[in-house]
Amino acid sequence: ISVIVTTYNWPVALDAVLRSLAKQTYRQAEILVADDGSTQETRQLIEDWQKKSPIPIHHIRQEDKGFRAARARNLAISNSKYEWVVFLDGDCV
Numbered sequence: 001i002s003v004i005v006t007t008y009n010w011p012v013a014l015d016a017v018l019r020s021l022a023k024q025t026y027r028q029a030e031i032l033v034a035d036d037g038s039t040q041e042t043r044q045l046i047e048d049w050q051k052k053s054p055i056p057i058h059h060i061r062q063e064d065k066g067f068r069a070a071r072a073r074n075l076a077i078s079n080s081k082y083e084w085v086v087f088l089d090g091d092c093v
Contacts, residue, residue: 001026001028001029001030001082001084001085001086002029002030002032002077002080002081002082002084002085002086003021003029003030003031003032003085003086003088004032004034004073004076004077004080004085004086004087004088005017005018005021005031005032005033005034005088005089005090006034006036006069006072006073006076006087006088006089006090007033007034007035007036007038007042007090008035008036008037008038008067008069008090009038009039009041009042010042010090010091011038011041011042011045013090013091014033014042014045014046014090015045015049016091016093017088017090017091017092017093018031018045018046018049018053018057020093021053021055022049022052022053022054022055024055027054027055028082029055029082030055030056030057030058030080030081030082031053031055031056031057031058032057032058032060032076032077032079032080033046033057033058033059033060033061033076034060034069034072034073034075034076035059035060035061035062035072036062036064036067036068036069036071036072037061037062037063037064037065037068038061038064043059043061046059047059058076058079060072060075060076060079062075073087
């Protein structure tokens with residue numbers, strides 16, 4: 001399962017989402033954070049989670065040029081490796 005989490009400059013919420021995903025027992029999965037141009041704080045949070053998550057996390061980031069969440073999701077899905085894809089917003093736990 002490829003889980004795509006869309007985010008933009010809300011690292012507290014993203015941290016809660018990644019924490020909940022890390023507790024999942026199904027391990028044939030990957031997490032792709034579809035980042036719509038967040039700041040360094042979000043990047044650092046993702047790097048920290050990449051080191052400790054039992055599920056691989058990939059940071060798919062695009063430059064901040066206004067609201068382009070759909071494009072960020074499309075970039076993430078083009079980088080996913082599994083047949084099943086689950087989409088979450090960055091504030092869904």
